[in-house]
Amino acid sequence: MTDQQPLDDIDLRILSELQTDGRIRINELAARVGITAPPCLRRVRMLRSRGFIRAIRATLDERLLGYEVTTFVLIQLESQNLAAIEAFEAAIAAIPRFLQCWRISGDADFMLKCVAPSVDDMRQQLLQFAGLPNVRKIRSYPVLGVSKDAALPIPDAPAARSPAA
Amino acid sequence: MTDQQPLDDIDLRILSELQTDGRIRINELAARVGITAPPCLRRVRMLRSRGFIRAIRATLDERLLGYEVTTFVLIQLESQNLAAIEAFEAAIAAIPRFLQCWRISGDADFMLKCVAPSVDDMRQQLLQFAGLPNVRKIRSYPVLGVSKDAALPIPDAPAARSPAA
């Protein structure tokens, strides 16, 4: 696959603005990056279609919606064979309160982010896992607070490769 | 502070839609939740001002922007006194590639999410930390892949409390 045109400075500033405010008007966005609306719109569409912009989504307040407790969980499986891993991932996928799950390396196989309305609910959710056949070890890290939540730093100039790379 | 009106079913569906597509048109959103645009717009503004919607942001593709490597890091400090913790948080805040940082409990004090262009860059970034005076222990978990990334499940009916609670 041949690489596409690299992003220029304007593209990168568009990404930066959209990361801060995903609902910014095209007009306003165009003004901020120093061009007019039509090419700005074309660039935004390009950035979406080439996958630089994965999604634009509302971030909700977990606590106001009744999820008082967040916990990170490290899981180590008994067996790391493919079937075991896929079975575990399928189990996780089916439980809505496990919001995110990453395959990792190091002294655990998965990292999970989990929410619950109360510590009691959380305890029960995690106990389910202790019961799964292939789970060897669970370490949990209740979140006391968020001390940083920053946007991805946008690099200076040449950022591009083919999405299929 | 007195609690405000609880959210009704329409509000919750609005949240759900915006979590999926933060740039949805008010008309379209209104149609999906079964009302017309004006009240829908008022509800969205209410949900923003009361803090249920924290932000609407573009999610960018880290890899396409040159960050090939993501690592979670658990940090244990020597001292958990307030000054030490705040000093650590200030250090983290100053480094752009540490995207997120949570204060946690369990056998570590902080959980970090860190990105870098290469494993070599990542190693250098993490080595900086090994040198900090108050850091006792660092465990890192390179991300092999994302196996789940789901939206917050929206509860069924009564979700409301005062933002200052």
Place this chain on the structure above:
DNA sequence: TGTGAAAGAAAGTCCAT
């Protein structure tokens, strides 16, 4: 690629219910 103008669509306001 960028610009300016024009058509079309949406957002936002007002008022009656």
Place this chain on the structure above:
DNA sequence: ATGGACTTTCTTTCACA
């Protein structure tokens, strides 16, 4: 609190540099 009608503003297309 909602919905209809209105006004204003933006988005989007097009022709052209």
